[in-house]
Amino acid sequence: MDWTALFLSLELAAWTVAILLPVSVLAGRFLAVRSFRGKGLAEALVMLPLVLPPTVFGFYMLLAFGRNAPLGAFWQDMFGHQLVFSFEGLVLASVLFNLPFAIQPAQRGFEAIPVALREAASCCGMSPWRALWRVELPLAWPGVMTAMVLTFAHTLGEFGIVLMVGGSIPGETRTIAIAIYDRVQAFDDHSAGIMAASLVAISLATITLTYALSARVGRRLS
Amino acid sequence: MTLSVSIRADTPIPLDVAFDVAPGELLALVGPSGSGKTTILRSIAGLWTPTTARVSAGGAVWLDTQARVNLPPHRRKVGIVFQSYALFPHMTAAQNVMAAMPAADRVEVERLLALVNLHGLSDRKPAQLSGGEQQRVAVARALARKPDVLLLDEPFSAVDRATREKLHAGIIALRAHLNMPVVLVTHDMNEAQLLADRMLVIDKGRGLRGGTTAQVMADPDALRAMGIREVAALLPAVISGPEEDGLTRLDTATGPLFLPGVQGAPGTRLRVRIMAHEVILSRARPVGLSAQNILPATITALVPGEGPGLMVHLAIGETEILARITRRAAAEMALAPGDTVHAVLKAMSVARDHILAAPSGDRADR
Numbered sequence: 001m002d003w004t005a006l007f008l009s010l011e012l013a014a015w016t017v018a019i020l021l022p023v024s025v026l027a028g029r030f031l032a033v034r035s036f037r038g039k040g041l042a043e044a045l046v047m048l049p050l051v052l053p054p055t056v057f058g059f060y061m062l063l064a065f066g067r068n069a070p071l072g073a074f075w076q077d078m079f080g081h082q083l084v085f086s087f088e089g090l091v092l093a094s095v096l097f098n099l100p101f102a103i104q105p106a107q108r109g110f111e112a113i114p115v116a117l118r119e120a121a122s123c124c125g126m127s128p129w130r131a132l133w134r135v136e137l138p139l140a141w142p143g144v145m146t147a148m149v150l151t152f153a154h155t156l157g158e159f160g161i162v163l164m165v166g167g168s169i170p171g172e173t174r175t176i177a178i179a180i181y182d183r184v185q186a187f188d189d190h191s192a193g194i195m196a197a198s199l200v201a202i203s204l205a206t207i208t209l210t211y212a213l214s215a216r217v218g219r220r221l222s
Numbered sequence: 223m224t225l226s227v228s229i230r231a232d233t234p235i236p237l238d239v240a241f242d243v244a245p246g247e248l249l250a251l252v253g254p255s256g257s258g259k260t261t262i263l264r265s266i267a268g269l270w271t272p273t274t275a276r277v278s279a280g281g282a283v284w285l286d287t288q289a290r291v292n293l294p295p296h297r298r299k300v301g302i303v304f305q306s307y308a309l310f311p312h313m314t315a316a317q318n319v320m321a322a323m324p325a326a327d328r329v330e331v332e333r334l335l336a337l338v339n340l341h342g343l344s345d346r347k348p349a350q351l352s353g354g355e356q357q358r359v360a361v362a363r364a365l366a367r368k369p370d371v372l373l374l375d376e377p378f379s380a381v382d383r384a385t386r387e388k389l390h391a392g393i394i395a396l397r398a399h400l401n402m403p404v405v406l407v408t409h410d411m412n413e414a415q416l417l418a419d420r421m422l423v424i425d426k427g428r429g430l431r432g433g434t435t436a437q438v439m440a441d442p443d444a445l446r447a448m449g450i451r452e453v454a455a456l457l458p459a460v461i462s463g464p465e466e467d468g469l470t471r472l473d474t475a476t477g478p479l480f481l482p483g484v485q486g487a488p489g490t491r492l493r494v495r496i497m498a499h500e501v502i503l504s505r506a507r508p509v510g511l512s513a514q515n516i517l518p519a520t521i522t523a524l525v526p527g528e529g530p531g532l533m534v535h536l537a538i539g540e541t542e543i544l545a546r547i548t549r550r551a552a553a554e555m556a557l558a559p560g561d562t563v564h565a566v567l568k569a570m571s572v573a574r575d576h577i578l579a580a581p582s583g584d585r586a587d588r
């Protein structure tokens with residue numbers, strides 16, 4: 001059992017969720033409420049990572065993170081190490097790759113709130129931020145919660161992107177999914193089996209827990 | 223704190239109206255669905271911005287498209303009751319009311335809920351309340367902000383008839399506590415006539431005719447927009463007492479009425495809505511007739527309509543009621559202003575929700 005890889009995966013998933021939570025709420029609400037020119041394109045862009053093969057996505061990430069690209073060069077100047085094959089690079093790729101999982105369910109959650117409720121909130125004297133906090137978030141919470149669970153579980157299991165952008169540096173970019181692959185390549189089926197089973201258990205536990213939580217929220221709301 | 227509204231717009235529907243509402247006054251915007259009444263209300267609240275408009279409440283300008291002033295809804299001190307009520311489903315009745323307060327005030331919440339007769343229900347969620355109770359929570363929430371203007375958007379349309387009667391009575395009772403301008407949007411002439419001080423008939427986005435009920439009812443254009451069968455007048459009456467056969471005796475200026483289903487203590491002042499097309503006229507006092515409510519009246523005017531119909535204005539004491547008859551009948555009877563006739567009413571033609579307590583200060587003559 002490669003504990004370092006497991007913890008690295010959990011850490012990566014935690015960072016991804018932490019960064020994507022506000023993005024999920026704000027972008028999900030924006031797409032649910034506003035209509036603007038190019039909205040279809042924006043929604044398509046958000047969904048793109050879902051249909052692209054991880055290798056294609058990873059390839060472009062590699063290009064963008066490289067020292068010759070503006071982002072990669074900027075990172076190198078700021079932090080003194082390159083973005084490719086680093087944990088930070090992995091987090092960034094993971095955040096981008098999880099955008100559809102983080103935004104789509106939240107957007108559906110906000111869309112389900114009747115327009116009249118938002119109007120009532122503002123006619124009750126609530127500022128937009130207050131209305132978001134007091135009325136919209138409590139009602140859209142199941143959607144946001146689903147988004148975060150999907151993001152977490154999906155990050156734990158992500159393989160292709162990690163391999164493309166991060167490689168397999170122990171303690172830095174070797175996540176549990178990569179470790180399992182490595183073990184299988186080394187004909188170490190026993191270790192691979194233990195880690196695979198652990199991943200199944202953790203994923204199942206996460207999803208069960210959140211469903212239970214959101215059921216409680218649902219009861220509170222109705 | 224007068225509300226002044228003037229709106230012009232081309233889309234989504236053409237609008238062209240201007241009106242003022244005085245503090246404590248209730249103005250009804252009446253018109254068929256799609257006439258633009260709700261859009262006017264939304265413009266006052268700031269939920270929609272017309273092309274050219276000015277909305278001010280007291281000294282505060284909420285919207286002035288020329289001066290580029292356009293306050294967002296939460297900065298306009300407005301209370302609104304939505305057609306769907308739009309209560310926050312995750313909050314209790316008390317929390318809904320509190321949500322509209324700048325600072326939480328438990329005592330004030332309970333006072334408001336008591337004002338709309340909801341004591342003991344403050345911890346219920348909207349889903350656990352009946353339609354009528356939800357409407358009253360919505361009214362309490364609209365008042366919680368201490369609004370400078372109260373807006374009611376078809377607030378009685380989502381409940382059954384019996385509940386609606388109770389809610390009407392609730393609003394009349396509440397009027398004594400309201401010192402801000404109130405605007406009621408409704409498609410129901412009966413409702414407008416029973417609740418409002420003044421009404422403005424809206425047709426295809428235009429304000430056709432504004433004024434007291436009697437004035438609007440005498441206006442042919444307004445009548446055409448509302449439908450001639452909606453024409454009615456309010457007759458003040460005082461409950462005299464129950465009769466043995468289950469009818470209630472009401473006294474009017476020129477005689478008694480016997481009507482079914484009227485409740486209230488003797489001495490209670492009422493307004494009875496009498497539909498113009500339900501009134502029969504007779505020169506002599508009829509005998510041997512099944513219709514038993516016969517009131518002597520004096521003809522004040524005869525107003526011919528476009529078709530074969532004719533509107534007869536009848537003075538009964540201080541008030542005027544209307545009778546819609548044919549021109550042929552008027553000619554045969556040789557009716558003329560100043561004549562005394564008998565207005566015949568069938569007891570069963572006065573629906574129960576056409577009888578309401580007169581508001582305090584007796585606005586029955588409006």
